[in-house]
Amino acid sequence: MEDKKSKRGKFLLEVIVLAALFILVQYLITTGLLNRYYQINLTLVVINIILAVSLNLINGFTGQLSLGHAGFMAIGAFGSVIISTLLGYPFILGIIVAMLAAAMAGFIIGVPTLRLKGDYLAIATLGFGEIIRVVLQNIDYIGGPAGISGISKMTTWPVLFISLMVTMVVIVNMINSSYGRAIIAVREDEIAAEIMGVNTTKYKVLAFVVGAAFAGLAGALYAHYFYIIKPETFGFLKSFDILVMVVLGGLGSTTGAVIAAIFITVLNAFLQEYAAVRMIIYATILIIVMIYRPQGLLGNKELSYKILKKIWSGKNASSTNK
Amino acid sequence: MPHLQINNLCKAFGGLSAVLNFDFYINKGELVGLIGPNGAGKTTVFNLITGVYKPDQGNIYLNGEDITGMPPYDICKKGIARTFQNIRLFNDLSVLDNVKISLHIYVPYSLATAFLRLPVFFKGEDEITQQAIKFLEIFGLDKKKDEKASNLPYGEQRRLEIARALATRPSLLILDEPAAGMNPNETKELMELINWIRSEFDLSILLIEHDMSLVMGVCERIYVLDYGQIIAEGIPEEIRNNKQVIEAYLGEEVD
Numbered sequence: 077m078e079d080k081k082s083k084r085g086k087f088l089l090e091v092i093v094l095a096a097l098f099i100l101v102q103y104l105i106t107t108g109l110l111n112r113y114y115q116i117n118l119t120l121v122v123i124n125i126i127l128a129v130s131l132n133l134i135n136g137f138t139g140q141l142s143l144g145h146a147g148f149m150a151i152g153a154f155g156s157v158i159i160s161t162l163l164g165y166p167f168i169l170g171i172i173v174a175m176l177a178a179a180m181a182g183f184i185i186g187v188p189t190l191r192l193k194g195d196y197l198a199i200a201t202l203g204f205g206e207i208i209r210v211v212l213q214n215i216d217y218i219g220g221p222a223g224i225s226g227i228s229k230m231t232t233w234p235v236l237f238i239s240l241m242v243t244m245v246v247i248v249n250m251i252n253s254s255y256g257r258a259i260i261a262v263r264e265d266e267i268a269a270e271i272m273g274v275n276t277t278k279y280k281v282l283a284f285v286v287g288a289a290f291a292g293l294a295g296a297l298y299a300h301y302f303y304i305i306k307p308e309t310f311g312f313l314k315s316f317d318i319l320v321m322v323v324l325g326g327l328g329s330t331t332g333a334v335i336a337a338i339f340i341t342v343l344n345a346f347l348q349e350y351a352a353v354r355m356i357i358y359a360t361i362l363i364i365v366m367i368y369r370p371q372g373l374l375g376n377k378e379l380s381y382k383i384l385k386k387i388w389s390g391k392n393a394s395s396t397n398k
Numbered sequence: 399m400p401h402l403q404i405n406n407l408c409k410a411f412g413g414l415s416a417v418l419n420f421d422f423y424i425n426k427g428e429l430v431g432l433i434g435p436n437g438a439g440k441t442t443v444f445n446l447i448t449g450v451y452k453p454d455q456g457n458i459y460l461n462g463e464d465i466t467g468m469p470p471y472d473i474c475k476k477g478i479a480r481t482f483q484n485i486r487l488f489n490d491l492s493v494l495d496n497v498k499i500s501l502h503i504y505v506p507y508s509l510a511t512a513f514l515r516l517p518v519f520f521k522g523e524d525e526i527t528q529q530a531i532k533f534l535e536i537f538g539l540d541k542k543k544d545e546k547a548s549n550l551p552y553g554e555q556r557r558l559e560i561a562r563a564l565a566t567r568p569s570l571l572i573l574d575e576p577a578a579g580m581n582p583n584e585t586k587e588l589m590e591l592i593n594w595i596r597s598e599f600d601l602s603i604l605l606i607e608h609d610m611s612l613v614m615g616v617c618e619r620i621y622v623l624d625y626g627q628i629i630a631e632g633i634p635e636e637i638r639n640n641k642q643v644i645e646a647y648l649g650e651e652v653d
Contacts, residue, residue: 246513253512253519254498254505254526257491261499264488271448273474273503273566282509376490 086381098237105233119301121341122236123294126243128321128333130290133247135319136328136376137256138283139263140190141198144205145291145318148178150212150310152292153299157224160300162217167230171239171296178292179285181208186284190277205315212307223306224299231301239297243290248330250286259283263328324365326372331379336372399462401426401602402447402478402570407456409446416442418626420456424570429596429603431617433610433637435646439626440606441483444574448480449473460570475503479568481559483575483606489548493539493558496547497530500565530565536595537561553584557591564599571595573605577612585609589616614638622646 101118104110110118131145155177156170189200213221250256261269262276269276299305321340325332343361347354365373377383400423407420416439424430432440445451447458449470457466460476468476479500488496506522534540537557542550550558556576563571576592577585589612596603607613613620614634622630622637624646630637637643 249513249515250509253509253523254502254507255509255512257495257499258502260491260495261488261502264490265486267450267470268482268486268488269499270470271450271474271480272500272562273471274499275469275471 094241098234101237102233116301117341117345118233119231119236119297120345121338122240123297123301124318124321124337124341125240125334126290126294126297127318128325128337129243129247129330130287130294131318132322132325132328132330132333133251133259133283134287135322136326136333137251137263138259138280139327140280140284141194142201142284142287143198143312143315143319144185144201144203144208145287146310146312146314147205147208148182148288148291149295149298149314150208150307151181152178152295153305153310154212154218154224154295154307155292156296157227157299157305158218160230161224161227167235167300170300171293174292174296175289176292178295179289182285182288183281186281186288190280190284202312202315205312209307209311212310221307223304223309225304227299227303227305229301229303231297236297239293243293244330247286247290251330255279255282260328320362324362324372326374326376328376329372329374329378332372332374332377335374335379339373400424400459401428401461402604403459404447405457405459407443407446407458408454409442409451410454416626417446417453420623420626420628422621422628424602424604426569427596427600427602429592429605429616429618431613431620432604432606432623433608433613433620434623438623440623441574442626443623444480444572444606447473447572448478471503474566474568477567477569478572479563479566479570480572481556481563481574481576483578485555485559487547487555487559487562489546491547492544493534493547493550494527494530494543496558496562497533497565498526500562501526501529503566533561533565536564537591552579556580556588560591560595564595567599568601570602570604571599573603575606575608577607577609585612592616 101110105115127145127149131142134140134142134145152174156167156174159165159170159173160167185201185204189197189204192200212218218224251259258269258274259279259282261272261274262279266276295310317340321336322333324340325334325336343358347357350357402422402424404420404422407417407422408415409417420443432443434440442451446453449465449468449472452467457464459465460478463476465473465476488499491499506525507516507519511519531540531543534543537560539554539558539561542554547555547558560573560576573592577588580588592603592605593616595601605613605617614637617634620632620634620637621628622640622643629642629646630640632640
C-alpha cells in the first residue's frame with residue numbers, strides 16, 4: 077500500500093515539475109528573455125526528442141533496424157501542410173491527418189519489410205524512405221522539388237509541449253504494459269517469443285506503426301515552424317541523424333533517447349559557429365562516446381529516481397568516507 | 399482419441415530427410431519419451447509439432463483438431479508449450495518478466511487502456527504479476543524474481559524455462575533434454591519435479607532425453623528414433639531389450 081502511495085506522490089511531483097517547466101518557458105518566451113535563436117533550438121530539441129523516442133520504439137525496443145524514419149516525418153510534414161496551408165483547415169486537423177497518414181505508410185511498408193531481418197530490413201527501410209522522398213519530389217501539387225513555402229507558423233510552445241507529453245505518455249505506457257513486454261520479447265528471442273504465444277509479426281508492425289505516427293507528428297511540427305519544407309530535407313541523412321541519437325542514448329532506453337536528442341541538438345547548435353570543422357568535431361565526439369560507452373549513454377537502462385538516488389547517496393557516502 | 403496424434407510426418411532439409419514417415423501418439427496424461435542417438439531428428443520432431451518448421455508431408459492432430467502448419471503462437475494458444483535444448487530465455491529481462499511474457503496471451507486489458515492507464519490496466523498488471531510469482535514460487539525462483547535471467551545458475555535457468563512454458567497453461571508440455579548438463583542428483587530432483595507438475599497441472603508430457611536412466615525411470619512409453627525413422631516403440635522394459643535399439647546406440651555386434 078505504501079508503494080502505491082509513494083507512486084502517487086511521484087506522479088504528482090512529476091506533474092508539478094513539468095507544469096513549472098512549461099510555465100517557466102512560456103514566461104521566458106512572452107517576456108522576450110528567450111530570444112529567437114534559443115526558441116528555434118528549443119523547437120528543434122522537442123522535435124528531435126519526439127523523433128528519437130519514436131525511432132527507439134522500433135530500433136531499441138523491438139530490435140528492428142529501421143533507416144526510413146525521415147520518410148514518415150516527410151509524410152507527416154506534407155500531409156499536415158496540405159490540410160492546413162493548401163486546403164485551409166485548422167492545424168489540429170493537419171496534425172491528426174499527419175499522424176494517420178504516417179501510421180498508414182508505416183503499416184503498408186511494415187507488413188512486407190518486417191519479415192526481413194537485420195541488414196536486409198535496414199536496406200529495405202532505407203529504400204522505402206528514399207522512395208517516399210522521390211515520390212514527394214514528383215508531385216506537382218505539393219511543389220515538386222521546390223516544396224511548399226509560406227506555411228504559417230503554428231508550432232508554438234504549448235503545441236510543442238503537449239505533443240511531447242503525448243508522445244512520451246503513449247510510448248512509455250505502451251512499453252510498460254504487457255504489449256510492451258511482447259514487443260521486447262521479439263527483440264530478445266523471436267523463436268522463444270513465438271513459442272510463448274507472441275505473434276511477432278503483429279507486434280513488429282504495431283511498433284512500426286506507432287513509431288511512424290509520431291514521426292509524422294514531428295514532421296507536422298517541423299513544417300509549421302520553419303515556413304518552408306522541401307522533400308530533400310527528409311532524405312536518408314535525416315534518418316541517420318535520428319538513428320545516431322537513438323544509438324548514442326542507448327538502444328532500448330527512452331530516457332537515453334531524450335538525453336541524446338537534447339545533447340546532439342545542442343551540440344549542433346553550438347557547432348554552427350565553427351561551420352568549417354563542424355562535422356569533424358561532431359564525428360569525433362560520437363566516436364569517443366562509442367569507444368567508451370558502446371552500449372550508448374544509458375545502455376538499455378532508464379534514468380529513474382532509484383538510480384538518481386543511488387548516485388546521490390553514493391556521492392554522499394564517498395564524501396563522508398573522506 | 400489420443401491427446402496428440404501424428405500421422406506420416408516427413409521433413410527434409412535439402413536432400414536429407416530429417417524425419418521420415420513419423421507416426422506417433424500420446425494419450426491424455428501420459429508421459430512419453432523420445433530417444434535416439436545424436437542427429438536422429440528428435441529436435442526436428444519437436445520443431446514440427448510446435449510450428450517452428452512446416453512439415454513437407456503428414457498431419458498433426460491435437461485433441462482431434464488438425465494443427466499442421468499453424469504458426470507457433472497459435473499452437474501455443476491451442477495448449478502446447480515447450481522448452482529448448484539450448485536454453486532460450488529472454489536473457490536481458492528479469493526472471494519475473496520472463497514469466498510475464500508467457501501470460502501475455504491472457505492479457506486482461508486492451509492496448510488503448512494501457513495507453514490511458516485506466517484502472518483496468520493496473521488491476522490487470524497486478525493479476526499478471528501475482529500469477530507470474532505463483533509460477534516462480536512453484537519452482538523456488540520467487541526470491542530471484544528481479545534478477546536478470548542470464549545471471550541465474552544453469553539449473554535455475556532450466557527451471558525458469560519450464561516455469562515460463564507452464565505459465566502459458568498448456569495441456570501438453572514438451573521438454574527438450576531438460577536434464578542436459580545436470581549432475582545425477584539434480585537430474586533426480588528434476589524427474590520428481592516433472593512427475594509432480596504432471597499430476598498438479600494435469601498435463602501430458604513428451605520429453606527428449608539422453609540420460610537413459612532418467613528416461614527408463616520416468617517414462618511410461620518410449621519411442622526410439624534413428625536416422626529420422628522410428629525403429630522401436632514400447633514400454634521401457636521392451637526398449638531396454640530391443641536388439642535394434644542396442645545396435646543404434648552401441649553399434650552392431652561382431653560375430
